[in-house]
Amino acid sequence: MRIIPFLFITFATIYSQNGFIKTAEDKFFLNNREFKFIGFNAYYLQSEAGKTNRRYIVEDVFQSAKSIGVNVIRTWAFYESFSFSNPSVIRKSPYEIQEPGLIALDYVLNKARENGIYLILTLSNNYSAFGGIPQYLEWANRSQINGSRNHVHNDFFSSDSIKQWFK
Structure with missing residues (x-):
């Protein structure tokens, strides 16, 4: 039961498209794409x-x-x-x-x-x-x-x- 909210938060973090850099696990993302x-x-x-x-x-x-x-x-x-x-x-x-x-x-x-x-x-x-x-x-x-x-x-x-x- 605890895994579902965590997965939702991770998913929401990665798929934000507001121009801000986001993190998920050990990577950065910008507009759904990994940002290096x-x-x-x-x-x-x-x-x-x-x-x-x-x-x-x-x-x-x-x-x-x-x-x-x-x-x-x-x-x-x-x-x-x-x-x-x-x-x-x-x-x-x-x-x-x-x-x-x-x-x-x-x-x-x-x-x-x-x-x-x-x-x-x-x-x-x-x-x-x-x-x-x-x-x-x-x-x-x-x-x-x-x-x-x-x-x-x-x-x-x-x-x-x-x-x-x-x-």
Whole structure:
């Protein structure tokens, strides 16, 4: 009896045709066909796209990737900072989203689409250079949520306030 629901879930996963890559057992599928990929990490694409005089870097990455058969790139879809002068920043505070940073991310998404490349979008990380989890902890310590100024890494995953900010 337990096998039938599992088989149904697997079948539904493989035969989804919404343009998203799906998994079944140890394989990837796209529109009912096995999807094989070659890819690399280019974390900086959104950051470069935020500076209009550096967008050529984004274009070069996608064109070069396409020319050698790359079909997947992992890149960052976040940038948190207090900086008021950096046009790449997406979030300047827990409650303040910056449109120029989102426009830069949209530029990356469009260049990927134009070149037939799929993206793995990373939503945060452990490094402070582009914000990430350390930025959320700094915001939490400044606001003294839960009466504390000493939030640590694991609070990112357990503090209701920090989790709400991330959403």
